[in-house]
Amino acid sequence: MAVSEDKGAATADITHYGVEDMRRHAVASGAKGVVWAIALMVFAHAGQGDKLELVWSIAAVLVLASAISRFSAPLSSIVFSFAIGVGGLVAALATSNGTMAVVVLTTVFFAVFGLIENARVAVDARIGQAAIQEKSEVVSMLLREFEENQADWLWQIDTRRRLQAVSPRFAFALGKTASQLEGMSFFELIAGTNWGNAGNGEGVREFADKLKRKEPFSDLLVSVSLENGLRWWELSGTPIIDENGTFQGWRGVGSDVTEKRESSEKIAYLARYDTLTSLPNRLMINEALGDALKYAEHWRTRCAFLMVDLDRFKAVNDSLGHLVGDQMLAQVASRLKGMIHEGEICGRLGGDEFGIVIRDASDKRRIDTLARAVIKRLSEPYEIENQILYVGASVGSAIGPRDGHTVEELLRNADLALYRAKDAGGGEHCDYEPLLHANAEEKRRLENSLRSALEKNELLLHYQPVVDAKTEEVVGFEALVRWNSSEHGSVSPAKFIPLAEDTRLIVPIGTWVLQQACNEAAASWPENVKINVNVSPEQLLEPEFATTVVRALSQSGLDPKRLEIEVTESIFLRDASIARKALEQCMALGCSVALDDFGTGYSSLGYLRKLKFSTIKVDRIFVQGAAQHSPESLAIIRAVVAMADSLGMTTTAEGVENDDEAEMIRQLGCTKIQGFHFGRPMPAADARLIFGRPHGGPERKKA
Template sequence: MTNVLSAHSATTKSSWIDRFWRLGEAGQTAEEAPRIRAIRMSIVGQNTPWMMAANIGNAALAALAFWGSPSSLAVNLICAMLITIAITTVLKWSKSRSRAPREQASERGTRKAVLHAAVLSGLWASLAIVAYADATETQRMVLIALTVGMAGGGGFALATVPPASVVFCGIVGLGAGVALGSNPSVVGFYLFSLYTIFAAIIVRSSLAVCDSLTEKARAKMAADEQRDVIGLLLNDFEQNTADWLWGADEHLRLERASSRFCEKLAAPDSLIVGKPIIDAIPFAMHFMTDIEQIEDRESFRRKLEAHQSFRDVDVCVEQGGELGIWSLTAKAIYDESGRFVGYRGVGRDVTANRQTRLRIEHMARHDPLTDVGNRVLLNEDLARAVSRLERFGDGFSLLLLDLDRFKQVNDNHGHAGGDELLREVAGLLQQLCSEGDTLARLGGDEFVIVHMSGEDPKSAGHLANRIIKRLGQPFHLRSGTAHIGVSIGLACAPVDGTDPDQLIRNADLALYRAKADGRNRFRYFDSSLDATARRRNLIEQELALAVSLGTLELYFQPLIDAQSHQVVCAEALLRWNHTRLGPISPGEFIPIAEETGLITSIGAWVLREACRVSSSWPDNIRVAVNLSSRQFLSPGLVPMVENAMKTNAMRPGRLELEVTESLLMNSTPAVEQTLKTLSKLGIRIALDDFGTGFSSLSYLRRFRFDKLKIDQSFISDMDTNEDGRAIVECVIRLAKDLRMSVAAEGVETQNQLTALRQLGCGEIQGYLVARPMSATAFATFLNAGDDGSERRYA
């Protein structure tokens, strides 16, 4: 048990001693303590000369004050020892000044400092003890002043080493206490109490100084570590990247140039450092083409002289006859007083990056097939043209081009041939355009040109004529020769507007007129086109409303038997009498219905209405309904026809559906199947307008028709044109041979009727028989022939 208590006591004692040696190091890590300790010891070293000078001066003063006193021998001996130790310490300090400061210090240094403090303080304590008892009042005052002064000076001089400070103040205080105790008095008690308080303040201040020093040391170590890391990173940066570092002084002279920068300049740093940076950079005399936002020599000089930080400033350089782009970034450096002291910057060669960016920007603004502009470039250049017009009055024209017969090229030469043709056309258009013009492809076979025509709108017409003439020549493709044309619509600013969208719209209207007038020509926009377009838009809107409200009307034009003159059929014809616009021709609103898709719903209504009205007619009279191509291709056609007949209890043979040859041009299996299905239902199929445009005898072999209708263009000149009469005769004979009935459209004279009857035509339709009439009028027309008398037509 005794051994255990002894061991515990020894351990506790060892712990207290260890904590004493580490006074002022609370919270420090094992790595921080040696480095901070070295800093604290260095501060004590800096104070050493002044501390030793104080010891020498005060020792000499003490010897002088006690000269001739009973204790002068002892005092002189102690003072001599203090002076000797002080001089020796200063000599050692002087020799150690040439050595580099230590980065770390062990506890051994702390112990040496404590030992040195103990020796000096012990001598000052001994001086107080041996001299105080026999001293006069004056000598005692000198002795007390020396004791307190040395305790304070030593304590503060050793403040960064708290163990030494505590030992110095403690031993000096102990000596003072012994001295005062040798001659007890109230004044002595007060003096010792004041000294104790003073010593406590010194010790506490010493610990506070250590804490503050620790924080500063930590901050300095962090800064040093960060500087080292930054240095390593910068070295790694210079070694492993293509960027370079540079620095300039307040006079804009290079004071630092990394090895990479020297390599880029192909010169050693000895020739670069000290040279004005504006002279070190090899600025190009002429810029690279197609590059924007590049600083020249003078603009970069002004940027440097502004003493402001800048980022990613591109300059054009020339080295070895080759142009390049350098990107420079710099931070302006100012001292504590706010004075500009230079730049620290980084640079890189961005020639390849800039060229890549230019390629990307080019792709974003150009058509990938033809490499001419796209809508993005068109919109940008149109906006610039409008801006020039507003600022300087520079007029311009817009040419909208649409290739004629391009679809046939795709059909005959394939899409590869079509693409080759578009590239050829784009190349020719670029050659024909002026330098300031913009050529863009809108898509498909449409191109647009922004032509800077100035004050002469005729200039755009001359350009259009050249384009039409050149594109009218054959194109020799890899797949063969192609023949096309071009239709062009022109809109001129400011006459036809200044808004880009309005100009494009007006050019499109002019292009529509050029196509309507026969293609392969150009037309200028005029106000009548705008009026036509507005009427077209109004009709489109009103037509949709008419379909929903059911304000359309069916008229019927009879077909008679050429021999008996009896009505055998009536063709259902759509009419529209608008409350404001008046009667609107089917030739005007039917194409609009086709383009907008309304024809499907209109056709369904016509079919249902025709079946409803004809259900009250005599059973031997058929009703003929025209089917548009869009309606015929609808998958719901057959069910709709069946439903219309069933609803009106109509015999299938009384319904006659008329189709045009254009439907059969691009025949598909679905078209053939629909025709077969309708025929199986017993519905008659008539081929309308036979002999126009795309007639081919192959249609008659592939598809089964019940009737051929001869177009009125062949009937109108039968009296004067023998070729027309021969064609009509051939068609009638062909129909008979194929067991089909035949009807003639547009019969207007008695001679035409007589000739058709002689040729054996089965049915007659035209103004000679009757004009289209309302359902009520047609019923009256039928009743007028119920008496069985032969109708007469004049």
């Protein structure tokens, strides 16, 4: 049994040699130690000192051997050594052998100390070995999970760059089996048909350089030519160095990122190209213009930027829908691409605006030639869904670096030139001039001041008389807003009214005009005198316009029959149904509606059929033309008067400046007259004085 216990202890493994096993082996070892101790005491009792030392020498060798060979079972060796040590010490003392007693104690002490130290080292070694084994198992488990569950794969090559330990997923990525790939050249596989040529795939040469320099790398993008086409791999790797510092090859991780790269390329394309027209978008145009500016400054030459805007495109969109509008924009893009030369780029800035960058504009004639060609080509008819459509184009241009040293400056200045071309009626090309910037700056300053004009009480109303054509008695006044700015002085309505409409400031200004005019008429004028208030299309598009009219009438106490709202034909060009509904609501209150500037804009008799106007105002252009005996003007006035009479409407002739013109208007049959001959626009106090004169008539201008 003792022999079997010794064999078990010698081969003991920490993981399965338990406490009970240790106890049994310790008891057996203790018994053997007691046997040797008894032997030593027997020899001492017999007085055989020389044999006692021999026996102790043998026992000491066993103690040391036990300490060396049984460190895996330290308890057994300690018990064995202790038992022998006690017997040897007793025998030495019995024979009065002090030297032997010291030797026994010393031997047992060092044996036990060495045994404990060796056992500690052995335990640490086995714990470390177990930890390493556990880590190895964990790594193996993670690698298995990585291979089984991830899209990535492992790769390994030797010093000759041939594949080793090919994983199944890596083999699948190459479209082959692991056994087929084992030992094959990695580069030959991924280079495909480009192997050995100067045209190796993108990234392959960089990959080869990394391997040559034995440098670790990560996320290296490599184009790979496989049987199923071009793929993109992302590789990471590190050199394999053994414990002797010898290079053994490479090991790393790879993944197929083809879909990810294609998605990134698509995103990059969408970020720089317009999806509707396939032209470069604003971002790319800005970059191209920036490069052109750098080129011009470096070579001391010039570049140019042309901003193109379609004329009347909004009418196409509004009448035929955005689908037709988009098809037209695609055709516009196609026409523009056909006119671009080398060194030029065109793109879509947004909406119906396009931009053209001329990298080298040293020949200034090219700018004007291209601009006029663009206007001509884009003005040609478009056939869309079996319809022939027409739009025009306007172009504004700026030259760099003369008109701007930055992209932003050139864009702004080309835009200013474009506005000038649009203001001229469209279909024109205008170059940028410094005066345009000065005008734009003045407009900006006017806008800032206009925003606070109401708060500062800088707006006031003037009133121009409207008289009966036959009696020349005042039957109404037209309210006209004036602006005395603390910063700009007296500002012409021709300047600030269009600005107010562009910025929609006309809405609060119009509300104020309506309230003030109603207050003045209700408080100071006879009950038979009307007040005419001009209303902008922007006001009519407000959902609460009718409510604004009701509020003005109720707060002033004015009879609705004394309020006449004046509108122009332009109200029907934008959301005609909304404008018509708003006016019908006002007429339901009892207000009347006058159509101003009839015949000067987009005249259509359909307007008169859709909405029952109370008055048609004949523009001063026709009045002045008739005064100069223009047959066309006379015919127009007669036609308007006849039409108004048949529809039960009155007519008001504007711009009458003398007696002859007044008499002519009477003979033509107009109902009312308005003009400087009967009074200029005047402050409210002067308007009140008119009613103190005989017959309630204005003081006429003398010829």
